Amino acid sequence: MVARLFRSGLTLLAVFVVVWIAVIVWWQSVNRMPTTADIFTYLLLLPLGMIVGYWVIKRAVDGIRSNVAAGRELSAAAPAAARADAQPADAQDTTRQWRAVLLASALRAPAGGDAASVVEAVQANAQPGLIDVQGVGQPVFAAPVDGLDTEDLRAELRDQHPDLDWPDERLRALALAGQVAEELAAHAVAHAPQPAESEATRLIVTALLPREWTPQQQAAADAWLRQRIAQMWPADHLTIEPIAAKGDADALLLLDRATQGVNRASDTPVLRMVLVSDSLVGPSAVEHLMQHEQLFEAHRQHGRVPGEAAAGVLLCAQDMAQRLMPAALAGDAPPAESFTITRASVTRLDAPTPDRGQPQLKALGEAVGHVLDTLAAAAAQSTHDALPAGQADGDGASAPISVAGVVSDTGMHPVRTVEVARVFAERLPALDVAADLLPVGTPCGYVGAAGPLLSVVVAHQLSQQTSKPVLAITANDIQQRGAIAVVPSLT
Structure with missing residues (x-):
């Protein structure tokens, strides 16, 4: 802040000096x-008029740029949402009851390298500090992952792709993705050691990459991730699907697609990994936020705090999980050892999220309601199946769903904070908004497309701690809203 005031003062002084010199020289030339x-x-x-005119023109141009950027972001996000949950969930759709077994989850975030650290940071109300991301003596609020070294990765990519330029934030995102991918690949090997060749399990990795990456960078990231995972998993039984993000809720759409995928009949056993990574901790990303007046500052509470994170989950079908870990699912071990995820529900606001004013509650409320209805229907069906044959036809009331908490990807944005809190209070009145709502964006900053899956991994941790369902919701996108639940397998 001091550096910015100093530069502004020098600029104003320079304008006055230049004008004075020009006017005095003119007066002398005409002998006036x-x-x-x-x-x-x-x-x-x-x-003074020149300074005011420049300020007015700059504000107008910045406003035009912000509107254009918002329009592009909105139009880019629209296709993904329209393809998936643009329409309300069909109550008669039996596939809405499908679940996928959550074999493992992993994350890398500013608050720590595991979900428990993120939970502790949120509960302690930890917040990002001032960091000179641009290296110009002008610190901004940012949330980097500590100890992340990208120099070896930079040299490796320079040797393999000398024609590609890798800004710091893109290197950091790829490095974080590699760490999470390796951890989940190790879990895949532990859960499904390769049997005979004809029965070998196929690992399908869906990698969601930041929207700003070029096709060449996406291809390079695909090859690099494939090389890392192939060190642990046979390359001929490995499929990697790199996908560029269109909106901040895309991770939930891909997670929902993976859940449907593991539930469809297949001749080959399949494990599915969903991986997403994003970073705004770099000079280019911070400059972009500043140019579009989206950087969080004392006078811009609706701005974004640059953060970074990678998150991933490893999924399989329930019948496959029974073969991989029969004891846990058969009841010989505590139920909390195995968890499932529900189908995701993704909806859209009628208009983009405003920076000020009252929030729109309908879209997020519908998404949360769909997930709660799915949990209630599953509980009712379980109760019905457990009744004796004579009582099964009666009106057996099932116990209400007990949700332990909600994890959101939001941070300090005033409108989104109110939106999430009000939907939370309306849909889950038995919970305490101060204790049971965990906004991971508070300690981790804005992490782009990684936010929703980061919330899912943290929800997995909370569900392990409480042995109850935990919801993960996303409200960071300009217009997309979504929800999903992590549930103990016997719930």
């Missing part, structure tokens, strides 16, 4: 003796 009115007009009003 200035009057008091001339001095007041040319030496005071003229430079």
Whole structure:
């Protein structure tokens, strides 16, 4: 802040000095003796008018840029949402009851390298500090992952792709993705050691990459991730699907697609990994936020705090999980050892999220309601199946669903904070908004497309701690809203 004021002061002084020199030289060239009115007009009003005019024009241009950027973001996000949950969930759709077994989850975030650390940071109300991301002596609020070294990765990519330029934030995102991918691949090997070749399990990795990456960078990231995972998993039984993000809720759409995928009949056993990584901790990303007036500052509470994170989950079908870990699912071990995820529900706001004013509650409320209805229907069906044959036809009331908490990807944005809190209070009145709502964006900052899956991994941790369902919701996108639940397998 001090550096910015100093630079602004120097700029104003330079304008006055240049105008004074030009006017004095002009007066001397025409041999003019200035009057008091001339001095007041040319030496005071003229430079002030130039400064005010520049400020007005700059504000107008920045406003146009912000509107154009918002329009592009909105139009880019629209296709993904339209393809998936643009329409309300069909209550008669039996596939809405499908679940996928959550074999493992992993994350890398500013608050720590595991979900428990993120939970502790949120509960402690930890917040990002000031960091000179651009290296120009002008610190901004940012949330980097500590100890992340990208120099070896930079050298490796330079050797393999000398024609590609890798800004710091893109290197950091790829490095984080590699760490999470390796951890989940190790879990895949532990859960499904390769049997005979004809029965070998196929690992399908869906990698969601930041929207700003070029196709060449996406291809390079695909090859690099494939090389890392192939060190642990046979390359001929490995499929990697790199996908560029269109909206901040895309991770939930891909997670929902993976849940449907593991539930469809297949001749080959399949494990599915969904991986997403994003970073805004770099000079280019911070400059972009500043140019579009989206950087969080004391006078811009609706701005974004640059953060970074990677998150991933490893999924399989329930019948496959029974073969991989029969004891846990058969009841010989505590139920909390195995967890499932529900189908995701993704909806859209009628208009983009405003920076000020009242929030729109309908879209997020519908998404949360769909997930709660799915949990209630599953519980009712379980109760019905457990009744004796004579009582099964009666009106057996099932116990209400007990949700332990909600994890959101939101941070300090005032409108989104109110939106999430009000939907939370309306849909889950038995819970405490201060204790049971965990906004991971508070300690981790804005992490782009990684936010929703980061919330899912943290929800997995909370569900392990409480042995109850935990909801993960996303409200960071300009218009997309979504929800999903992590549930103990026997719930």
